[in-house]
Amino acid sequence: MSTLSALRVNIDKPTANPVDVYRIHLTKLLAGLTGAAPAVIYPALQLTQTLAKGDLSLAVPALRLKGRKPDDVAQMIQNEFPDSPLLERPVADRSFVQFFFKPAPLAAIVLPLVLDDAANYGRDLTLGLHDPADHAKGRKRIVIDFGSPNIAKPFHAGHLRSTIIGGFLANLYEQANWDVVRLNYLGDWGKQYGVLGVGFADFGSRDELERDPIGHLFHVYVKVSAIARDQQAVIKEKEGQIAELNAKGEPVVALEAEVEKIRDASVDERARQYFKRMCDGDDEALGLWKTFRDLSIERYKDTFARLNIHYDVYDGESQIKDSSMEEAARVLEEKGLSEDSQGAKIVDLTQYAKKLGKAIIKKKDGTSIYLTRDIGAVFERYEKYHYDKMIYVIANQQDLHMMQLIKIIELMGRDDLAKRLQHINFGLVSGMSTRRGTVKFLDDILRDTADKMHEVMRANQSKYVQVEDPERTADILGISAVLVQDMSGKRINGYTFDMNRMTSFEGDTGPYLQYSHARLCSIIRKAEIPMDELSRADLSLLTEKHATDLVRTLAQWPDVFRNTYKTQEPVTVLTYLFKLTHALNSSYDRLNILKSEPDVKLARLALYCSVQRILNSGMRLLSLTPVERM
Structure with a gap:
């Protein structure tokens, strides 16, 4: 019993793992039996897939015992294994050895640990420390960028998966004792908000905006976008007519003037001008955009809360400073990494790996793109949070984008930051529709599943009446x-x-x-x-x-x-x-x-x-x- 007591004391730590007690015990026994190094034996003792195969299993080839047949060594371990207060006699299965824990000491170790502190049982609190040997050096910090819906657009399947997986990762790292920053990087900037501003001026309702901001803005966006498409179709048709008249040598001045008039009054042109006002700091345009953003965030908070997910920061494309992007462009140019390509600025990454392709960092009109903002965000977030790791939870459709981002950060001379970035990708969901049709509003999806479960619950009336809040x-x-x-x-x-x-x-x-x-x-x-x-x-x-x-x-x-x-x-x-x-x-x-x-x-x-x-x-x-x- 003294051996058990010593082992019991050994696991009374924040990093307690009862199975590690058995690994330590087994390692000592197997080192004596086989002559293998303890540092080799310990990690080779793995959990089994099923309890019928034991509690721990050893693949003898992992011991790297030269000149000895694994099957023979496995049989030797079974035959010569000494009596143990913790373990039954092992079972050799060809080159594997199965180890079974004795029930009484296992229950005496495991159940008190769980009953005393279930919330911490199994957690390894050293994982989040800068130095496990010196707690005074503090915890590591991780920024997790996940969810990231676009304001005024439906919360689609990709955003749902990102939110679910990101929420899980945040919980996981928090339980591993990291300092976690949950960040929602909203799609809240770009010409589409010019389209939205124009649409709201024509079709918006302040009352509807207050009642259902995301739904109302989406419907406004759909309506004005349909008009924009119709206008572009008319312009394209008339441009075709102009081309035909030119080919025949017939006059086109009147038709060109008509096209120009349609273009000047089009949603596309009005949206371009509206977004320019936003970029130039126009109070009215920015004020309306801020209202859209703030109301949408409040609604998102309610939805995320239903999923047991919260965010520490609601960031967005709009929050990245122009100066950060300009500084990134300057460094890339100074290092000879960026080059002109048909009026745009690109970074040719094919010389490092063909699959990386050529990354555009500035469009022909001189405006930045998503990649440029992401580069700026890497540096801004490091300056603000001093993160040890930053995870992006984004669909596998963005694999190339993320590889380009990380490579560019490395080429800018910040390999230290590039190594801290990780892309957690995921596959896509199909067949996700709601009663509103194929538009994927998350609230609708959750409502539909709740209705379905309520229907199932009502089928058993005797139990249903016992539920306090069905x-x-x-x-x-x-x-x-x-x-x-x-x-x-x-x-x-x-x-x-x-x-x-x-x-x-x-x-x-x-x-x-x-x-x-x-x-x-x-x-x-x-x-x-x-x-x-x-x-x-x-x-x-x-x-x-x-x-x-x-x-x-x-x-x-x-x-x-x-x-x-x-x-x-x-x-x-x-x-x-x-x-x-x-x-x-x-x-x-x-x-x-x-x-x-x-x-x-x-x-x-x-x-x-x-x-x-x-x-x-x-x-x-x-x-x-x-x-x-x-």
Whole structure:
């Protein structure tokens, strides 16, 4: 028992991971058996895919033992493995060795850790420190640029994915002890706001703007854009007529004057002039634009709050200083990186990699483009936040743009900054439509999923009447359905938005996850045992396979968190949570609480409370709101 006590003390740290206790113990034993270096053995001890294959597995070839056959070494480890207070005798499977944890000491280590501090169980707080050996040097800072909708345009699938993935990453880095800055870089500048200004003057309503800013501005934009398209079609037709008349040598003066008159009065020309007023600092034009921006941000805040996502900063293209972009252009020119190309300024990146192509940094008319603003933003944000890392959560359609941005920062002599930038990309969503048609307003999507879940809930009237706020619960379930469907595969994979599948309680869905949590909470409530009694539980009574498998799965959570930090994939967490809920839901028939003896009841309750707390923590990491009744 003294060995166990020493090991128990060793993991009473903010970076506690029970499985690391076993890795340390195993490393010492295997070093003595094989002669391999501990630094080689330790990282080679990996979690297994299924509990049937053990708790840890060793691929013997990873030990790099020259002149010795891996299969023979594996068999030797099985045969000569010494008695251990923590481990059963290992099992050799060709060149692999499977290690199984003894149930009693594992439960004695894991469950108290979870019950004492579930919120911190599994977190490695050293990940966010400048120097893990010296906490006084402080935490690292990360800026996460995600979401980034365009004002007056629908919040489309790409923005939804960016928001969901970015929100998850912000939670992940925050739990890894980083100082996180959540930044929403709005599309809030450009000629399209000239179009919007013209459209609002012709068709806008202040009352409608106050009531539904995003929807009203979108409808105004669509209406005025349709007029602009019609005008351009008329101009193109008449220019064709002029060309025909010229070819015949017939007079065209009157027709040219007509085209010029249409062009001067066109939405396109009026928008150009309006945007010029904005750029020149016209108070009236900027005042209206600011109203559009401020009202849209307030509405976005409400929508994001429903997704359990918040931002520290609402930035935007409009906020990047001209001086930052001009300075970037000056540095590129001084270093001989930019060149003229048909009146535009470009940076030819093909000499570094053909796939990088030629990046335009200034258009023919001398105006900046999106890339120029992004270059300026890199420097402005570093000056303001002094970030150690900055992540852009943008669709894979922007892969080239991001590669060009990072390469240009490097060529400007700021390799230190280029190394801090990371593009987290993702695939696209198809089939996402709403009752308004194919326009993808996020509020409509969330409303539709909530209505669907409310319909499902009403089908079971006996349970429905017990729910305190069914509308709120339906909204949470609908949001869970959207979030889980989005995170169910690797980020880079696109998916088809499937309302029926995602709102089902069958299969690995958001509603199933919520049902599992709510059912567990119900069982814990019915036990009617105060939580402070759990510390008295005799955990050695948890001997059934279903109980020990749940403990073994709980022990994996710190490794899952660490692996998620490396992969930056929400599906890593989601896969674990479904694995945990499958084990949980299959245990109820064998681990009855209400009908068991008092000591067994208390031990099983301690186990179920531990599962509930980890399930709750994992769901919150994914921005889900766990429900306790449904």
